[in-house]
Amino acid sequence: MARVLIAGAGVGGLAAAHRLRRLLPDSDEIVVFDHHAVHTFWPSLLWVMTGTRDAKQVVRPLGTLRDQGIHIIEAPITSLDPSTKTVVAGNARWEGDALIIALGAELDPAGVPGLENVPGNFYQVDGAQAIWRDLQTITQGRIVVLISRVPFKCPAAPYEAAMLIDGYLRKRRRRDQVDVSLWAAEPSPMGVAGPVVSQSVLDALASRQISYHPRQLAVRVNTEASQLTFADETELPYDLLAYVPPHRAPKVVVDAGLARADGWIKVNRHTLETSTTNVFAIGDVTEIPLSLGKPLPKAGVFAYRQGEVAAEIIAQRLTGRGSASVFNGVGECFIEMGGGIAGLARGNFYGEPMPAIHAYKAGRHWHAGKVAFERHWWAQWW
Ligand SMILES: Cc1cc2nc3c(=O)[nH]c(=O)nc-3n(C[C@H](O)[C@H](O)[C@H](O)COP(=O)(O)OP(=O)(O)OC[C@H]3O[C@@H](n4cnc5c(N)ncnc54)[C@H](O)[C@@H]3O)c2cc1C
Structure with a gap:
């Protein structure tokens, strides 16, 4: 045995x-x-x-x-x-x-002093619930989506988060009164997927009036003042902070x-x-x-x-039987954009000299694909 x-x-x-x-x-x-x-x-x-x-x-x-x-x-x-x-x-x-x-x-919110006291860690169930509670009542002010450190899992997730928040607020006709911005410790969205995918995410953010602030390293959070401080000493007040914590x-x-x-x-x-x-x-x-x-x-x-x-x-x-496949670096990722729309990026991350990733045009079908995948995930084992 x-x-x-x-x-x-x-x-x-x-x-x-x-x-x-x-x-x-x-x-x-x-x-x-x-x-x-x-x-x-x-x-x-x-x-x-x-x-x-x-x-x-x-x-x-x-x-x-x-x-x-x-x-x-x-x-x-x-x-x-x-x-x-x-x-x-x-x-x-x-x-x-x-x-x-x-x-x-392992998620390590305390890696940015003060962040561990902010409830909006949407990489955990309770953090996602906390954001939902606040999102329902916010009528004006500033929502900040923060990528605190790299690397982090699912390179698309914080960009999806910002666009889903935007979509929710538009549906409730509150978007004009609520600013949504994304502050990232990385130089560009989904950089490993190449410049075309990155640009398509930047375009999607811009068309939704979500301002993007790359290369911004958060160094501390003052929860009493609801204010973030970045390495270049930029101070950013927020009304709702939705964040990706440091990983280790x-x-x-x-x-x-x-x-x-x-x-x-x-x-x-x-x-x-x-x-x-x-x-x-x-x-x-x-x-x-x-x-x-x-x-x-x-x-x-x-x-x-x-x-x-x-x-x-x-x-x-x-x-001593059978044959084994090899991992070839091929993968894909849905990108939720709010309003029932999603995109898809798919390709070979082991591509030489660069990963060869294709960004498919966004539409309702990719959102339906993500919903279907969720259903499949549970059906296969539960
Ligand atoms: C909001 C969000 C959206 C995402 N969306 C996508 C997506 O659309 N597409 C995609 O491909 N990926 C997505 N991801 C990323 C994906 O979930 C992870 O990359 C994936 O779960 C990694 O799988 P894993 O098995 O390596 O680790 P995990 O799935 O994190 O599993 C690790 C397990 O180890 C357990 N564990 C850890 N330490 C211990 C210990 N000391 N003792 C016992 N157990 C322990 C944990 O409880 C956990 O169950 C998303 C992630 C998040 C947070």
């Missing part, structure tokens, strides 16, 4: 677990660890933030996956040892024949020596294997350099495909 350990029941971890379950004999054990009892479909948080989903609709219990032959351990992982493929969680120690690390990125590798990963405190796990870009045989890392916890000098974006679409690749390689090694 073989045992595969999967640290993290997010997008990548669950993709790997289900692929392994199909490929391994029933007698082999697949053990997935997570400190949350629920799986969250993160893209839907943008809809929680603007009131088209409630918090209950964006989560499902992990425990029900036990019926599908996946052993779920609901406990925090307190230590990892890649050399022995060991996971310590909830005072129990588990050793496996292979280990997949899919722990995602989970502490347990750094403690295990798998990544530096200011870095991410390095892997083979095609197999996702770390420097230790049969130890894989997938998704947001990794850093994969691209030829243009920036890393592969952190996104669920990649975490999912990487999870499947790692699972296929492990299954092939354990059973």
Whole structure:
């Protein structure tokens, strides 16, 4: 009997677990660890933030996956040892024949002093709910959408957030009295996807009168005065602050020596294997350099495909059967624009010398595509 350990029941971890379950004999054990009892479909948080989903609709219990032959351990992982493929969680120690690390990125609002006291972190369910509460009552003033640091997961999400907020206010005929602006620690939107995609997002913001302020590094927030300060000493008062917090590798990963405190796990870009045989890392916890000098974006679409690749390689090694695919850097992303409209960017991020990404014309069909994808996400496993 073989045992595969999967640290993290997010997008990548669950993709790997289900692929392994199909490929391994029933007698082999697949053990997935997570400190949350629920799986969250993160893209839907943008809809929680603007009131088209409630918090209950964006989560499902992990425990029900036990019926599908996946052993779920609901406990925090307190230590990892890649050399022995060991996971310590909830005072129990588990050793496996292979280990997949899919722990995602840890959010660290306190990385910008004061930000941890601002409720509008739309990368968490409660933060998205807090924004929705305020959005319903704001009648005038300034809404600031902030990208506090790079890298952050889903390069499109804050741009979508700004446009969804704009769409909500227009529908309620309040947009003329409420300013919406986007302040970003990055030089341009979705830069890895290339200048055409970036420009199409800039055009979409401009056509909605959302002012864009790139290369702005927030250094502190004064919550009493509701004011942000940036590295160039710009002071920005806000009435509602919706923000992407700083991201970092989970502490347990750094403690295990798998990544530096200011870095991410390095892997083979095609197999996702770390420097230790049969130890894989997938998704947001990794850093994969691209030829243009920036890393592969952190996104669920990649975490999912990487999870499947790692699972296929492990299954092939354990059973001596089948063939494994390689991760080829291909991915796509819907871009919500408000008013029931979305765009799509799709292409090969491993393209040489530059990623080859195409931006498809925005329309109602891509928004419908995103809604359909959400439905598919739940239907496949729940
Ligand atoms: C608002 C928003 C919108 C997004 N939209 C899109 C989109 O449209 N398209 C797209 O491709 N991506 C999108 N993403 C990004 C996508 O959700 C992530 O890239 C994806 O979830 C990464 O998968 P992962 O498996 O690497 O990590 P995660 O899905 O974050 O999973 C990590 C898991 O590890 C668990 N964990 C962490 N530490 C521990 C520990 N010590 N012990 C136990 N468990 C632990 C966590 O609880 C979590 O369940 C969006 C993200 C957000 C926040």
